[in-house]
Structures are given as structure tokens and as C-alpha cells.
Amino acid sequence: MKTSLVLLAVLLPFLPEGSATVLLLNNASHDDRFNANLNATATLRCEVVNNTNDETLIWYRGTQQVDIKSENSVNISNVCIPQLTMEDNGVSFTCALERDLTIKRSVQLNVLYAPVLSGDTRILAEEGKTVQVTCGFKANPAASMFWRQNGSLFTLPSRYKQDMTSDSLLLTIEKVEKTDAANYTCVALLSNGNETVRVIEVIVGDRQPGLPVEAIAAAVVVGALIIAFGLFARRDKLMCKKNQLDTAM
Template structure:
């Protein structure tokens, strides 16, 4: 039994020594350790095991996509292993692919996919709002690389200094212009959300804001109350004259 334990210990130490000198290399990568592609394009990655005192062709490798194991052709499990992502979409943006030794997952290399795509921004939209109500205009500005956003009114830069009724909000996916308590004379007009970038140029979406007269709310509950009063009055009148009505029937 002592000899068995000693042999296992020696094997374990030998395995550690072999793995200690082993590394996994991904290529081709840019200086940031990532790979870029456009929507509809192809991403190709090569993974190789190097060093460790063993033949790299005998090293079995595994691939993961954001931590999920990928099933590859059995012949593609050994170094060098190749991964190909075809017809790249925005769903592949910022996805991380990792290649590691099957016998030791700590020996690994990773690469992030950066998909270049423009914002989905075009066309026009009619926005109707009643006077004194709030109006919100939304633009999808999600893109990579990120784009600069400008708001225009009637083709002129929107003047915001001292304008408390205008509120701008923007994150990586959405730009929003909110007009608080819209007034026809002050706010009705044509607004544009414009994005600019060195890669995708200029894109825009137009909003035609129409401020309508404020509609009077229908007095539902007073009408219901009036109906109830009329019904009760008619019922009481019938009860008061019931004796005479009965005599007529007799």
C-alpha cells in the first residue's frame, strides 16, 4: 500500500512539473488581447499548447464561450485546435472565448470578440402630446465603437442653457430627450437625434412633435351619480303612486 501511494505521489508531481512548463496560446489577437470583426463577418481563432516537455499534438484542448463548453469535431480537440465563428452578429459582441488544457483548466488563454456595428437609427416618427403633458423622444444609439450624439430642433443645435423644461439622458444603448409640460408655442416642431463617428459617419432619426389642445376629461362619476339620483327619484315616485296604480289595474 505504501508503494502504491508513493507511485501516485510521483505521478502527481510529474504531472505538475509537465503542466508547469506548459502554456496555451491564442492567435491572432490585437494588442489588447481581443479580436475584431464586422456584423456578418467571420472570426477565426487558433489555440496551441506549447512547452511542458511533451509533444503539443498530444495535448487535448477544450473551448468555452462565456463559460459554456463548446462541442467541436473530435479531430479538432488536439493542439493546434481551431475555432471559427461565422456570420458574426451583435450577440457575439464582448463574448469571451477561452481555450484550456483538458487535463488542467488553469492552463488557459482567452480572447474577447469586439463586433463593429453602427447604431440602428433612421426614418422619422410622429409624436403627439397634449398641452402641459410631458413628451419623450427615444433614440437607439447602441454601437461599437460608441458614437457621439447631438440633438437638433428644426435643423439647429438644441439650445439647452437655461431651458429647464428640456432633460437629456444617455447611456450606451439609448439617448432620450424629455420635454416637461410641453407648450405648443415653445416646443412644437421637428427634432432630430444625430449620431456621428469616424467609422460609420452620420446617422439620424427625426421626430415631428405635435402639441394638441388639452382635452377635457369626461365627467364620468358625476354622470353616474346623476343617473343614480334620477333612478331613485323615479322609483320613489312609483312607490308613492302604487296604490292608485293598483286600483287602476283592478
């Protein structure tokens, strides 16, 4: 309470006349971020200061109103978010006066967690074909993402292409060769030097035999001729039947 009174004394000279009632959210008089670790519990405290009458407080998670007990809504209100998840990261909580929703304070959850990597750990590629190695990632704070080949950094050959989306690191290898078979390590590096890795084994199999181009072309020609002869033969029969009908008439 002493902290709240001190903050109020500092704020009062800057408040417009007639709008002295303010809200403090976790003792802050401005919108803020709330840092917390994954699986931790977050407790948010909203307090009305310089009010002349009792004020009812309401909470919103995003745009959805939070259900709180009546005894937890007058002048001081607390919201507890147990066991924070990655999905809670970036979610905003807003405390407001029920009688005047323009008087409000918001806090955005900043859930911190080590990088989480996902994706297949073994990929079978066919020699001569194109293969894509995918490493999904989530991290807060953001991590630097890159590849190692057989445990070492390497310069990407011209047949290799690296792309990155908001949640995936992609490595595309065109015209795969037997020498491309290796363990590709997806690395998420934090600013403090900590690494999270996921090893993906790429196995390159023999090229599968296919039908020769000449044989395919010959088959297409033969099929077309058979269809053509069939149509002509049926046409002769139809013409014959038509002639028979004309003779009978």
C-alpha cells in the same frame, strides 16, 4: 510554426520550472481581444507549444463548452464564428488543456458596427401635457449622442429635460406648447466624424376639453347625498319590520 517557435523561445526563460507547456491563442501568449466587423467571420486558432505528449484541447464560449470534432482537438484546434452579430460583442472564447483546465487562454470578441438607432418616428402630443421623445441606440465603438431641432443644434429651454441610459437618449418636454412642434433629430456621432441620424416628428394637438372642476365636485356631492338618503331610507324600513316582529311576539 516558425512564429510559434520564436514566441516559445522568448517565453521559456520566464516560465516556472515544470510548467513549460503553454497555449498560444491566435499566436498570443496572453488573454486578448479579437477585433472584427459586423457580419464578418472570426477564426480562432489555439496551439499547444513545448508539449512532450499529444494534448487534447477543449473550447468554451462563455461558460458553455463548444462541441468540436476529435480531429480538431489534438495539439492544434480552430473555432470559426461565421457572420458575427451585435450579440457576439463582448463574448469570450477560452481554449484550455483537457487534462489541466488551469492552462488556458481567452479572447474577447470586439464586434465593430456603425450606430443603430430605433424608436417611433412620429409622436402626437396634447398641448399642456408632458411628452417624452425616445431614441434607442447601439454602437461599437461608442458614439456621442445629442439632439437637433429642425436640423439645428439648440439650447434646451427650462421645460426640456435630457437624459441618457446605456441604450436610450431621452428628451422630455413638460407643458407642451404649439411652438414645440418640430422635427427632433437623434444624432449618433463617431470620433471619425461620421453621423447616424433618426428624425422624430413631434405634432402638438389642441388641448382636449375636460369636465370643469366645479362640475366634478358637485357630482361627487350629489352622489354622496343619494347614497346617504338611500341608506337612511332602508334603515327606516328595517326598523319598521323589526317593530312589526316585536309587536307580533
